[in-house]
Amino acid sequence: MSDAVRERLAWVAVDWGSSHLRAWGLDERGEVLARAGSDKGMLALAPQEYEPALLEAIGDWLSASGRVAVWVCGMAGARQGWREAAYLPVPTRLDDLARGAVAPVLRDARLEVHLLPGLCQHDDAAGRDFDVMRGEETQLAGLVAHEPGFSGLVCLPGTHAKWAWLEAGTVMRFATALSGELYRLLASRSVLRHSVAEAGLDAPGCREAFVGAVREAAAEPGRFAQRLFGLRAADLLDDSLPAGEARRARLGARLSGLVIGLELAGMQCELPATPVTLVGSAALCERYALALETLGHASRRLDGDTAVLAGLGLARAGGDNSSWRRI
């Protein structure tokens, strides 16, 4: 980083997950000056190893004097992370996450670190179930930074897909589906690993296979475990499938559709008439959008990284998003 850029650096945003850390250097207006990352995620680090891992990633951005604020979301704030930032119970205002932030003890005087909390939900008579999130709440805050007072249903697809019901910028309730992990285990560790490939939906027939599977799983979620084995049986017996990689791509698209269709089956009676807001990567959100569309529901998307940066920026600004550059 050049001295000129280094002088513009106002703060650092970090998304520190289980397996990776990603950092952005930003100026006062929220413009990204630099990016860094490493595979030193929570699972690989003891508490005293976080500060060195952070310096390894962003040390070059710091000037000899002066102090830079680093706002961190994700698993670094878990009990088994750097220092625990206890879950905030829902309902929680998303412009107020910073009230649950904690500061780990640091050796380097140039750093000032804030670890944001996750959200938790206890079971109650209003139909809430036990649930937790850590990292996604900051993306939700980013949505609220972008659209103050947002109300609606938000879905954040991923390893543990989150669905959150927001009212006037507050998380009222949320639910987590283990879909991404379920898909990954089935595709890579089950007997289906011989039959499926993880591929896009662009190859011939894959989009149709995905859509058909979404429809079947949503209509008859109870037959999910049967339809899983049906993929293996189709691989052995179905002469109408193409051969080789095309076959594996087709069956992989079908597996993805079954898993996402099952997830949507559980949401169907709660889906609003207004579009679902999807927050995440383009590829995964596209799949969810297609699945929702298959079941007659509209959606729109906010980029996941954009949401993380906006959410961390909102926390840094103490919930005041007036100075935050519109996304």
Place this chain on the structure above:
Amino acid sequence: MSDAVRERLAWVAVDWGSSHLRAWGLDERGEVLARAGSDKGMLALAPQEYEPALLEAIGDWLSASGRVAVWVCGMAGARQGWREAAYLPVPTRLDDLARGAVAPVLRDARLEVHLLPGLCQHDDAAGRDFDVMRGEETQLAGLVAHEPGFSGLVCLPGTHAKWAWLEAGTVMRFATALSGELYRLLASRSVLRHSVAEAGLDAPGCREAFVGAVREAAAEPGRFAQRLFGLRAADLLDDSLPAGEARRARLGARLSGLVIGLELAGMQCELPATPVTLVGSAALCERYALALETLGHASRRLDGDTAVLAGLGLARAGGDNSSWRRI
């Protein structure tokens, strides 16, 4: 084996699966004279390694002269096994499996080996889906050996649980649910591995946890992926759970109930008024019996090993079970 016992040996029954082989030496009346087994399953063997693996297990049972018939069911007859015994398409009479048996080429003149075929099902207008079984058909044949002309719904719980609709001793249709594999992957490879233990249902609260989970999954199968993550969240947040291993046993029972309940959700509208016949090990069949009972359905059990021996015996007798010892 003593010479006296060796003289009584009439034939050998072998259940040769993906990961194990199990052999029984029987006399003419079907009495078990000896047992043997090894972990040389289909996945561990090349075609030319089957005969040595068999001799390693039962070589001691053979006399210097004379020839012994060995009837084999399971994956040894798969395409990637010893020699392929092609699937018989349903509907298939279970007293006629021997018509699909094949004999591998052997070096040892004392052996005469018959590999039984599996069953396959093509999708059709009558609502059948692609499906395969290899090994379970012999257990079904054992049920028919026991009760000639059997009609009813049979469930064989396991890694890939099979449900078969029999009419007058013929398999009309069958369905496979990936339940056992799903449970194993979730319990040992997913984030839930930190929260669950595989234990019996005898510990306090485990039976209730299992029954409650069966009921929930059967009532709302679409929420399966949510309830999975709910196990993790409950482990983190639910103060009403006991600590330590008791907690893990409780959550493990709940996971088992969710998976079996999901499977039953897919069967519910097809369950007959007559009892479901469960074929398999006592522990697993007990769980299925409890799950069925939870949903208001009766069941009865036939021991899995008993069924295999009776099925292989029926094939050996060419479908004539008049000389077969009643189970």
